[in-house]
Amino acid sequence: MRKFFLLIGIAPVLLLPIEACSQTDDAGLNVFGYFQATFEHNASNSGRSNRPFNSFSLQQLDLMASHEFTPKISAFVNFELTNTYSSGKGWGSFSIQEAWVKYRFSNELNAKAGLLVPIFNNLNEIKNRTPLLPYIFRPFVYEASITDVFPVNELVPEQAFLQMYGFEPIGEAKFDYAMYVGNGDQQYTNASESNYFARGADTTLFKMVGGRVGVQTGHVKAGVSMTTDKENGTSLGLGSVPRHRFGADFSFEVSGLSGEFEMIAVHHAMTPEQTTTLAVVASMNPAFGLGTNLDKYFYYGLLSYDINEQFFGYAGYNYLRDRSLASLDYGLQGYTLGGGFRAHSRVVVKGQYMHFRLRNNPFLVFREDHFIVAISVFF
């Protein structure tokens, strides 16, 4: 089945019309980007910090370049730096988020090849585009600055290398689709010297395939997404574990009021032996805080309102349950409230209040209150 998807994906790229490649129309290089600088006050006495703190940070800086060789062929690159990146001081991270070339056959069929962020639900593809987001601190699984706390790639596919997508208008509605293929669990391709995860492993049999189908009509958009790959459970003695991500999204925008809602369920098809092994490992290593299985769930909802062209406000909720960790098996809740002011169409001042807490956990109290202001600039 996966070979079939792979062949379907690769075929159009191999069949690019020769004349399309020989066109010389040149629209020039387009260089642009954005950054978001923040000031955060963490008013918490529990959680990650045992005392309140204040901090400035350059949460994110993205540099992008696109080039349209012809109306049909274009290329795009995106470099991302997070958390006041400095290689000298060891702060933050630098990464190549995307580098792809696209061939546009028609609205119904486009092909991207190279490193890309695949379409999964509504937010995944634009999760790092801070100028598009009303909030500063994103929902748990999408926040680029805390990927060490919540491993994003376990809930959503962060990378793919080949994607076919397009849309077909039927009457008033527009049906869209995407399907893609990439590497499986990134832990399989870990090349560090760590002995915790297998390094340099052959991922031939561990490709990730996935896709989304959706519909958009008027001001409403909805879709369902799915990926399938294998998670590396070697460190727990589980070997590889088949993993299926399921997603659903719904969004609308009517007269300045917009809403977006998402759910993600990550199911691991563990064998009875793997379930037993995990239970044994968990009982023998209570300090690891392991849960009973590897499944994960995420829900997110946001309502925002454009008061006018300049001012907007929003309120949202997100919830993460990670059954592989005992502390998160009860669920982590996040409430948020905020607003912003568009000083210019490309310069936005944002404010946000967030409250996080572990839900009904009798063993661990975790509550955090954050106040953040930010300036977001798209240049």
Add this chain to the structure above:
Amino acid sequence: MRTRKNGDGILYVVLKTAFLLLILSSVSLAQVAVIVNKSVPIKSADASTIFDIYSLNAKEWSDGTPIIVVVMKSSEDTAQKFYQYIGKRPLEMKKLWMRAQLSGEGKAPVAFGSDEDVVAKVASTPGAIGFVRKLRADSSVKTILIIE
């Protein structure tokens, strides 16, 4: 008495004519013309086609010429009327263009501040499309739609 009546009649006619001219003038000013470069191979377009073009879904004309979208600053009445016609608010369109650009799917159009600038840009750019007050659409461009 009769003279006064005649004088009132003349004044009435003058005022009525001025009022009608004012109304006609304001109607013409309010009408928006969607214009394209003369090389563009279409003669007319409907709201759906215009929306596809302005939402950056349509990338090229039927002869393969790239579509160059030109817009007027959203604070202008013409722009407000145009966006109302295609069923979107200016802010929605800005978000849509920003999303397209940040996803590598297109480039946000450059906004001009006056009808004259839009006409000049469309007239001088093969494949360009824009919108202006109907009165400002001259013979240097092709009008494909009038929004009443």
